[in-house]
Amino acid sequence: MPPRKARASAAASTAGKKRARSEEKDAVEAPPTKRGPGRPRKSIADASASARPATNKKLEVLLSTKTPSVSTRPARGNTSISASGSRSKRALVGENGVLERNRKLSIMPIPKGGEPQEKWGHGKTLLVWGCGDSGEFGMGEGDDVKGEINRPRLHAWVEEAIREGKLGGAGAGVEDIIVGGMHSLMIDEAGRLWSWGVNDGGALGRKTDKVPVTPATDPVTFQDREALESTPGLVTGLGPDNDFRVVRAAAGDSISIAISAAGHVKYWGSFRGSEGLLGFGGVKKAIQIEPVDLPFAPFQTRSSAFTAVAAGADHVLMLASDGHLYSMGDNLQCQLGRKVPPRAQLRALTPEPLALKKILTIGTGSYHSFAVDDKGRVWAWGFNAAGQCGVSPERVDRSWAEGVIEKPTIVDALSPENHGGAKVIKIEAGSDHSMFLFDDGSVWACGKNIEHELGLADDHPALRPEEGSNERPKAVFEPVQVFFPPPPSPEEKQPAVEPFEDTDEYRKKSSKIVDISCGTRHNLAITNDDYVYSWGLGVTSQLGLGNKETAETPTLIRTPPSNPVMADYKPLKAAASAGHCFILAQKRGKAEASKEKQAQ
Incomplete structure (x- = not known):
């Protein structure tokens, strides 16, 4: 079986769509490539080095803006700003797996699953688009359900599963959708977890x-691997029948939780590294195919219950009910x-607590x-070469490695006192940029902006040239507000x-x-009047x-009259990965759908 194509390649490449790159961008990002017939797909493991932060020299080429004052000590390991990283990271969601409108911060309780909602007649479904060369769409094999989909369409497999009652009974649908690097997870209304996509690392x-195959044959024959990966299947050992009704999940590049x-x-x-x-689980070079319990030592566990998880490319955060x-x-x-001692790196693969307390959102x-935390303060740490952590230069410790925030540090620009008391309720981030959603409906962003990642x-x-320079900043090191258009109308x-006014x-x-x-380098947003922007x-x-x-x-995502899904379905939650995207959606009533079609 040929190795799998790298997530970075999937995100930044396509046959017949080669974009011209400036010399500056070529210095930090490989040109788009596409697997041709017979060409083996590069594995995620093979791509680890290129997918991670590389040399400081390349960072200097990328960022012509004045960077925060940091130590000149060489950065650790490999660092580069490139098309890589994880996409899906779930932060604060409502009880049904979608962000609740105007939700205020509160201590997150242990989530409770609901019963299949047969009264709806048609459960929540999925809209899908992007690139699905390696089965990321989860609609099976075939040219019509792989390749590229350039506008949202109904997820054919999910629609059939709803009709057949596979997702929790008659009329039951999707509870939540979570995306990783090249795989996805879906919670159905029965509390079972489905998965599809690349499975090289056991994700x-x-x-x-x-x-x-079943029934068994003699000699034994096997099912097609690509067909199994590209079609949704139940994750082993989870669900109500196993006393594990799934209510939340997260996905990284090769890790799921x-x-x-x-x-x-x-x-x-x-987990993979450079x-x-x-x-x-603390075992070197190991891959775990089926779900297992966390490897906690008794003295490490302060809480027996967890309420939220979030996954980066190859790391995981877990929030306990005690904060x-x-x-x-x-x-x-x-x-x-x-801190992880240099000679005890395997310790990093087992969960240990941070010094932070009373955390509500991750x-x-x-x-x-x-x-x-419970005061609305945002803490950030990790890779920061493009300012994606949003930490002000005054808080950067000069003893830290260059381009890294070594320990949780307050992001002053997001503090409630700077936002009229409004607090951050959800945080999403790509490889080199970050987005922050406040409970007043505003969005703020920081990080790399070479490809308009920040939407400014x-x-x-924030994009005005610095004094004495004619060049626009390529990164924004502290969060700034992202502005959205007014809703569409029959006239517009x-x-x-609209043009900026101070x-x-x-x-x-x-x-x-x-x-x-x-x-990785794009974003999705849903407005309170149910429009989706990218x-x-x-x-x-x-x-x-x-x-x-x-x-x-x-920019408003619209679909033509021949495929009016954006008018016919109400968006509930957005899920963007490097190359594929989903919208969790509910079918509108006829009157509401007709009104939306007139506007769109």
Whole structure:
């Protein structure tokens, strides 16, 4: 079986869509490539080095802006700003797995699962688009369900599963959708977990290699591996029948993790580092195919129940019901927020607590992490070469490695006192940029902006050239507000962000956001009036904007009359990965759908 294509390659490449790159960008990012016929797909393990932070010299080429004052001591390991990282990281979600509108911060209780909602007649479903070359869509084999989808469409497999009652009974649908590097997880209304995508590192939680056909044959024949990976299958050993009703989950590049309604945690897959496979559960080079319990030592566990999980490329954060935070995985860029002795690196693969207390919300980027405490303060740590942690230069310790925040540090720009008391309720991040959703519906962002990752218009104050320079900043080192267009109307079906005005009225006029999600270099947002916007770089159709590969500012995702899914379905949650995207959606009533079609 040929090795799998790297996530970085999947995100930044496509046949026949080669983008011209400037010399500056070529210095830090490989040109787009695409697997041709007969060409083996590069594995995630093979791509580990290129997918991670590389040399400081390359960082200097990338960032022409004045960087925060940090130590000149060489950065650890390999560092580069490239098309890599994790996409899906779930932070604060409602009881049904979607962000609740206008939700205020509160201590997160152990989530409780609901019963299959047969009364709906048609459960929540999925819309899908992007690149699915390696089965990331989860719609099976075949040219019509792989390749690229450049505008949202209904997920064919999920629709059939709803009709057949496979997701928890008649009319039951999807409870939540979670995306990793090249795989996805889906919670159904019965509390079972489905998975699909690349399984090289055990991320799917089920066997897909050398699985015998049923009924058994003599000699033994095996099911097609690619068909098993590209079609949703139940993760082994989870669900109500196993006393583990799944209510939350997270996915990294090759690692997956789930929480039950009782607050118990199981995980599977593998962690990788700059030199390849790190291991699993404190065991070097190990891959765990099926879910197992966390390897806690009794003295390490302060709480028996967990309420939230978030995954970066190869690290995981776990929030306990008592507000304590645990981390495990790769720590090359200090993304774990705790010290790991150089000669005891396997300790990083077992959960240990951080010094933080009373944490309510967590979030991760590929190689950096966040936490929000009960006072609304945002803490950040990990890789920060492009300012993706948002920490002010005054708080950077000169003893730290260059481009790294070595321990949890307050992000002053996000403190409630600077936002009229508003607090961050959700954090999403890509490889080198981060997004913060406040409970007043505003969105703030920081980090790399070479490919418009931050969604800032040319006239945004953060993009003004520094004094004595004609060049626009390529990164924003402290969070700034992202502005959204007004909703569409019959007269203006594709409104743009209005010209910037330095007034409170202008800032308040921006459309209010209820959910955000970050891919490697693109983003999705849902407004409180149920419109979906995308922006950033999407050379493999990640933006959902047809053939449009770049969107400088938030741009409304629309679908044509022949495929009116954006009008027919109400978006509930966005999930963006490096190359593929989903929207958790509910079918609208006829009157509501008709109104939306008129506006769009």
